[in-house]
Amino acid sequence: MSFLASNLKVLRKKSGQTQTQLAEALGLQRTMISAYEDGRSEPRLSTILTLTKIFDVSIDELTSWDIAAKGRQFLQREKLKILTVTLDQNDQERISMVGKKASAGYLNGYADPEYMENLPNFGLPNLSANQTYRAFEISGDSMLPLLPGTIVVGAYLESPAEIKNGKTYVLVTKNDGIVYKRVFNYITERGKLFVVSDNQVYKPYDISIQEVIEIWEAKAFISTHFPDPTPSAPISLEEIGKMILDIKSDIRKITSP
Structure with a gap:
């Protein structure tokens, strides 16, 4: 959670809230918000989840993204848009x-x-x-x-x-x-x-x-294209010679009385 403290301070200030107001929203003492922003203490998971809802960010953004350095515009967390979808007669998406x-x-x-x-x-x-x-x-x-x-x-x-x-x-x-x-x-x-x-x-x-x-x-x-099989390694002259000898040997066995 290396960026949690700085992110919390940036998002709180951007939202126009004081430490006291944020503390009241979380049901905490103002000193706890100060401790979070100074990195002297870390909030519980339940508090983190509440913070993500208050500031409309994900847990990953709140804890792992350097909002202070890069700015909120780089997060782009908001839904890119509301999708228009096609449904079948059973209201299932196509x-x-x-x-x-x-x-x-x-x-x-x-x-x-x-x-x-x-x-x-x-x-x-x-x-x-x-x-x-x-x-x-x-x-x-x-x-x-x-x-x-x-x-x-x-x-x-x-x-x-x-x-x-x-x-x-x-x-x-x-x-x-x-x-x-x-x-x-x-x-x-x-x-x-x-x-x-x-x-x-x-x-x-x-x-x-x-x-x-x-x-x-x-x-x-x-795709209508079936991938070709992986080509095998080229056969060496030695291997070809051995194959010829094997074939000759088989022929002798067949033709011998």
Whole structure:
């Protein structure tokens, strides 16, 4: 909890509360708030949970992110937006599919119920019912061996803080459109996401978190391409010679009286 003390002071002051007012909200003595902010004492878990509700932050943000140094704008914890989803006749969410041709329109229509209703949708088994999913058709060869036309199914993330370094994500961005990359989360340091292609021909680059509209964690993919088997090591001349000798030996056994 290295940043808890400084974060508590920053968030309290930003909210316009005095130590006395915050103490009253928590049912504590003012001296306890002073001790928390000075780092002389740490609050109980129940108090931390109450603080996250008061300041609208996550436990991770409150305890592990250097808000004082980087500013609240880097946290971006608030939900990126309210999702528009498609339901079936049983009020179960369907997976809306954003094809290549629809990707440009998606940047303007993702919050439009009418637009979303006109997208193709489908269901998949074995996916958690507690998440919202969307499918995106990828283009280009930056994420080989997944070929252009592969459909990546992603689960919606409410916050960049949920990104796991090195995992693959579909990012819906203001400037770059829809991109599928391997992502590293550096928002606590630079306010950016570092994105990497699996195809090493393409160079990594940064995307400002301010440019990100949606984040979808890759959970499955659908493709008509079956990957080729891993090529075996080339056969040496010695191995070929041995194979020929074995074949000759077998022939002799068959033809001998």
